[in-house]
Amino acid sequence: MSLMHKEEEQVLRFSRLNRGLHILMIVSFISLSLTGMSLKFSYTSWAVALSHFFGGFEAAGSIHRFAASVMVLVFITHIVDVIRLKKKEGSSWKGLILGKDSMLFNKKDLQDFIGSLKWFLGKGERPQYGRWTYWEKFDYVAVFWGVFVIGSTGFTLWFPEFFTRFIPGWAINVATIIHSDEALLATGFIFTVHFFNTHLRPEKFPMDIVIFTGRMPLEEFKIDRPQEYRELVESGELENYLVESYPPIVIRGIKAFGWTALSLGFFIVIWIIYAMIFAYR
Amino acid sequence: MLKKNLSSKLDDKQFLSDSQVVHSTIMNNLTLLIFFFLLLSTKISAQENSDCFGCHDDKTLTGTKNGKTISVYVSEKKFTQFVHGAVPCIGCHVDLKGSEFPHNEDLKPAQCAGCHKQEQELHAKSLHGKAIARGDNLAPRCKTCHGNHDILPVKDPKSAVYPMKIPFLCGRCHEEGTKVQTQRTIHQDHILENFSESIHGEGLLKKGLVVAPNCASCHTPHSILPHTDPASSIARKNIAATCTKCHVMIEAVHRKIIKGELWEKQAHMLPACVDCHQPHKVRKVFYELGMANKDCMSCHQVESLKSSQDGRSLYVDINDYNQSIHNKIACSQCHSDVNASEIRPCKTITKKVDCASCHANVGDEYKQSTHGTLAAKNDQNAPSCSECHGTHKILSKKNPKSRTFPTNIPSLCATCHREGEQAAVRYKGTEHEIIESYTESIHGKGLMKSGLTVTATCTGCHTAHRELPHNNPNSSINPQNVASTCGNCHHGIQEKFEKSIHSAKISNAKNLPSCNDCHSAHKIKRADSEGFKLHIMDQCGRCHEEIAKTYFDTYHGKVSQLGYTKTAKCYDCHGSHDILPVSNPESHLSRKNVLKTCQKCHEGATRKFAGYFTHATHHDPQKYPVLFWTFWGMTGLLVGTFLMAGIHTLLWLPRSLKWKRELAQRVKENEKLKDEINEPENRKEDELDA
Numbered sequence: 001m002s003l004m005h006k007e008e009e010q011v012l013r014f015s016r017l018n019r020g021l022h023i024l025m026i027v028s029f030i031s032l033s034l035t036g037m038s039l040k041f042s043y044t045s046w047a048v049a050l051s052h053f054f055g056g057f058e059a060a061g062s063i064h065r066f067a068a069s070v071m072v073l074v075f076i077t078h079i080v081d082v083i084r085l086k087k088k089e090g091s092s093w094k095g096l097i098l099g100k101d102s103m104l105f106n107k108k109d110l111q112d113f114i115g116s117l118k119w120f121l122g123k124g125e126r127p128q129y130g131r132w133t134y135w136e137k138f139d140y141v142a143v144f145w146g147v148f149v150i151g152s153t154g155f156t157l158w159f160p161e162f163f164t165r166f167i168p169g170w171a172i173n174v175a176t177i178i179h180s181d182e183a184l185l186a187t188g189f190i191f192t193v194h195f196f197n198t199h200l201r202p203e204k205f206p207m208d209i210v211i212f213t214g215r216m217p218l219e220e221f222k223i224d225r226p227q228e229y230r231e232l233v234e235s236g237e238l239e240n241y242l243v244e245s246y247p248p249i250v251i252r253g254i255k256a257f258g259w260t261a262l263s264l265g266f267f268i269v270i271w272i273i274y275a276m277i278f279a280y281r
Numbered sequence: 282m283l284k285k286n287l288s289s290k291l292d293d294k295q296f297l298s299d300s301q302v303v304h305s306t307i308m309n310n311l312t313l314l315i316f317f318f319l320l321l322s323t324k325i326s327a328q329e330n331s332d333c334f335g336c337h338d339d340k341t342l343t344g345t346k347n348g349k350t351i352s353v354y355v356s357e358k359k360f361t362q363f364v365h366g367a368v369p370c371i372g373c374h375v376d377l378k379g380s381e382f383p384h385n386e387d388l389k390p391a392q393c394a395g396c397h398k399q400e401q402e403l404h405a406k407s408l409h410g411k412a413i414a415r416g417d418n419l420a421p422r423c424k425t426c427h428g429n430h431d432i433l434p435v436k437d438p439k440s441a442v443y444p445m446k447i448p449f450l451c452g453r454c455h456e457e458g459t460k461v462q463t464q465r466t467i468h469q470d471h472i473l474e475n476f477s478e479s480i481h482g483e484g485l486l487k488k489g490l491v492v493a494p495n496c497a498s499c500h501t502p503h504s505i506l507p508h509t510d511p512a513s514s515i516a517r518k519n520i521a522a523t524c525t526k527c528h529v530m531i532e533a534v535h536r537k538i539i540k541g542e543l544w545e546k547q548a549h550m551l552p553a554c555v556d557c558h559q560p561h562k563v564r565k566v567f568y569e570l571g572m573a574n575k576d577c578m579s580c581h582q583v584e585s586l587k588s589s590q591d592g593r594s595l596y597v598d599i600n601d602y603n604q605s606i607h608n609k610i611a612c613s614q615c616h617s618d619v620n621a622s623e624i625r626p627c628k629t630i631t632k633k634v635d636c637a638s639c640h641a642n643v644g645d646e647y648k649q650s651t652h653g654t655l656a657a658k659n660d661q662n663a664p665s666c667s668e669c670h671g672t673h674k675i676l677s678k679k680n681p682k683s684r685t686f687p688t689n690i691p692s693l694c695a696t697c698h699r700e701g702e703q704a705a706v707r708y709k710g711t712e713h714e715i716i717e718s719y720t721e722s723i724h725g726k727g728l729m730k731s732g733l734t735v736t737a738t739c740t741g742c743h744t745a746h747r748e749l750p751h752n753n754p755n756s757s758i759n760p761q762n763v764a765s766t767c768g769n770c771h772h773g774i775q776e777k778f779e780k781s782i783h784s785a786k787i788s789n790a791k792n793l794p795s796c797n798d799c800h801s802a803h804k805i806k807r808a809d810s811e812g813f814k815l816h817i818m819d820q821c822g823r824c825h826e827e828i829a830k831t832y833f834d835t836y837h838g839k840v841s842q843l844g845y846t847k848t849a850k851c852y853d854c855h856g857s858h859d860i861l862p863v864s865n866p867e868s869h870l871s872r873k874n875v876l877k878t879c880q881k882c883h884e885g886a887t888r889k890f891a892g893y894f895t896h897a898t899h900h901d902p903q904k905y906p907v908l909f910w911t912f913w914g915m916t917g918l919l920v921g922t923f924l925m926a927g928i929h930t931l932l933w934l935p936r937s938l939k940w941k942r943e944l945a946q947r948v949k950e951n952e953k954l955k956d957e958i959n960e961p962e963n964r965k966e967d968e969l970d971a
Contacts, residue, residue, distance in 0.1 A: 042838075042839040047842075048842075052844070056845060057843050058845075135929075161883050164887055164892070168892050169890055169892025169893035170908075173897045178911060181919060182915065184919065185919045185922060189923070193926040193927075196930050196933075201933060202937045203937060223944065
């Protein structure tokens with residue numbers, strides 16, 4: 001079997017639902033970032049311009065709350081989807097959490113992490129990454145943390161009159177700091193670390209569109225996820241995941257979307273750096 | 282006081298009032314009577330009146346005088362009824378004293394001076410007395426007016442000198458056609474006629490008001506002098522005093538133009554009564570308006586008329602004058618140096634028109650102002666009255682065409698105060714582009730665009746005539762006075778402000794703000810405009826620097842920083858003009874009021890809600906420890922996460938580059954391998970076979 005002949009072959013990695021959820025996640029996340037940062041860095045001219053672009057601080061606030069609601073819905077949909085899958089596969093919660101393809105950290109992730117560091121330092125081979133790498137799991141778990149922290153404080157700030165029936169007024173100040181700084185962490189992390197890990201590291205540069213297409217070339221898959229490939233071959237399931245690639249026009253559309261999201265992310269990062277270092281007051 | 286002053290100015294001896302003369306006459310008569318009673322009791326004289334009447338009570342008795350036969354009849358019965366009835370004949374006919382009968386016929390005139398010494402002296406100095414001394418046979422003697430044996434008291438309506446009769450008495454000589462009027466130089470004509478038609482004459486003759494002035498009231502009974510004599514009651518200097526004998530408070534009610542003092546001390550500066558109210562023709566409608574102006578205009582209507590001194594045009598457009606608010610003021614009332622006795626009355630003019638002679642209060646204000654003090658130093662740039670008001674075409678400030686009509690004031694002041702003009706060049710303060718700023722301000726727009734003449738113009742704040750720099754305590758724009766200056770229109774605001782912590786009436790603090798510190802001086806915007814609402818926070822921050830900074834760390838501050846006003850700004854919580862310390866129970870933020878203040882925007886706010894830190898900072902561990910530690914906790918989380926992820930990424934990057942090259946290498950090798958597989962495929966199979 002020739003390598004060249006097989007180049008067009010693609011391996012399916014993400015379900016339609018997950019791809020859709022990720023797109024919604026991107027849209028809501030960037031909307032939240034832009035509207036939120038325009039308030040956080042209100043002392044920069046960029047913030048003023050953005051706020052006016054959105055139609056004023058009230059409109060920006062509405063967009064922020066709408067996007068937040070979308071994100072929470074994405075989150076809930078994912079949870080429902082996980083439960084549905086669990087039922088479909090008939091696995092237990094324990095199996096789901098501790099299983100081979102779990103999104104939560106396990107022993108192999110620790111081994112891969114140490115192995116990665118060794119590989120970075122030239123003291124070992126590239127680890128045999130599986131279905132999910134540890135940095136992907138980190139992003140995934142971080143979303144849970146972020147949705148919980150930013151979501152709860154955001155909800156408090158959304159209805160301060162209601163919440164101050166139960167909590168003191170100064171808690172609103174505390175919620176503001178937590179919401180704002182956690183959001184800074186989230187945006188800063190996604191638009192730098194996540195972008196690098198997923199899109200900008202040289203072998204993926206300038207972007208990896210697998211999250212939109214849901215599929216990647218088999219040859220790339222073999223190299224990037226050697227353990228998963230091996231397991232699929234061993235179990236004979238690989239054939240089940242082989243699919244055609246999308247027509248070029250779809251790929252172009254996906255890349256345009258990707259570029260937009262990346263550019264907005266870079267813009268936000270530059271803006272944050274500018275606001276925090278050069279314009280801070 | 283005024284009357285006293287006036288009286289003291291006059292020489293009492295020169296012209297006594299009627300009543301004074303009458304009074305002194307009675308006093309003299311009394312002393313005379315006493316004298317005669319004493320005389321009678323000591324020495325029974327041979328020349329008693331009965332001796333005289335023995336002959337003179339005969340109607341047929343005649344004598345000769347100057348060669349003429351005249352009746353020398355004197356009715357004893359009548360004489361005793363007259364005012365001098367008890368006076369011995371020889372008391373007046375002193376030359377008959379001790380003479381034998383029948384006495385000398387060519388008698389000397391009866392001597393009144395024996396008793397009426399004062400009157401005699403005044404008369405001797407008077408026009409009439411001097412004429413007698415010259416031998417003028419037309420000159421009146423005592424008897425000409427008072428009669429001889431039939432003299433009655435002044436108050437007796439039958440008396441020849443009873444007030445009602447005086448015009449006719451004087452008119453005997455001073456009426457048209459009399460010898461005096463035709464043969465002597467009398468400058469006035471139709472005197473009796475004019476007088477009888479005058480308001481005085483009408484009062485006296487038609488209305489029978491004995492208090493109305495008669496000839497003697499102004500000319501005095503005995504001390505009649507020409508107006509050119511400084512001692513005359515009708516001399517220019519004294520005329521005011523003469524008129525004010527009756528028109529006592531005339532300077533107060535007589536418009537506001539003439540201060541009593543000026544009238545008195547500098548009468549030459551001012552028109553005298555008779556300049557307007559012609560003597561004898563005194564009427565409410567004084568004199569033919571502009572009569573004298575015609576004389577002025579006979580020269581000044583010539584357009585080419587120029588000053589011989591500096592060549593400036595002296596042309597006066599009579600239309601300007603006729604349209605002006607001063608069109609009822611004669612040329613000479615302003616150009617008061619004129620002297621009517623000159624052929625060119627204006628020859629004597631040496632000074633510029635002094636508007637203050639009428640507009641005294643305004644003049645005083647002007648003198649105190651910067652304009653006035655500079656003008657006093659002969660500063661070329663200092664504006665005089667005419668620079669702003671014009672000269673002959675001065676219009677009422679209520680006339681829209683007037684230079685001082687509200688809508689014209691900014692451009693009027695701009696002639697000097699616009700950037701680059703003479704006043705602006707000298708100005709060293711901080712206000713620039715004043716005219717432009719004002720035009721764009723709410724006041725300027727109100728005036729120029731909305732045409733509101735009640736809006737503040739330059740003079741509204743700086744005053745019209747008492748402009749002073751802000752650092753002068755008397756200035757209307759001195760920080761101490763700004764509130765009341767603005768309060769002229771914004772009274773309600775002033776009332777509130779003066780109860781606030783920013784008012785010097787409440788606070789002892791230095792550098793308290795006045796209206797303009799927040800609203801600016803010339804760029805005042807509508808307080809409900811977006812620009813102003815945002816700008817005002819910076820204004821608060823100029824003094825309240827720290828607290829303003831911490832405000833901008835909160836949601837409210839951030840939103841307003843974005844340029845939106847629909848959020849709590851300084852004044853929304855603290856109030857604007859009624860700001861009080863939070864400790865004051867009346868403050869909007871006192872424990873009593875704070876919740877209500879929050880509820881203005883946050884309807885469902887509770888007491889706990891009001892515990893929100895509206896000026897929170899996470900940089901103050903003492904005041905806000907919770908915020909401080911929350912912030913540093915979050916910062917720790919961020920720094921930690923980014924540090925770990927950053928190191929991971931930085932280590933990954935070079936390895937990833939190598940990895941990419943390795944992969945490329947592998948692809949190349951694969952291609953080579955592919956070629957090898959394709960070409961020597963048979964060989965491999967051969968080997969296998971082997």
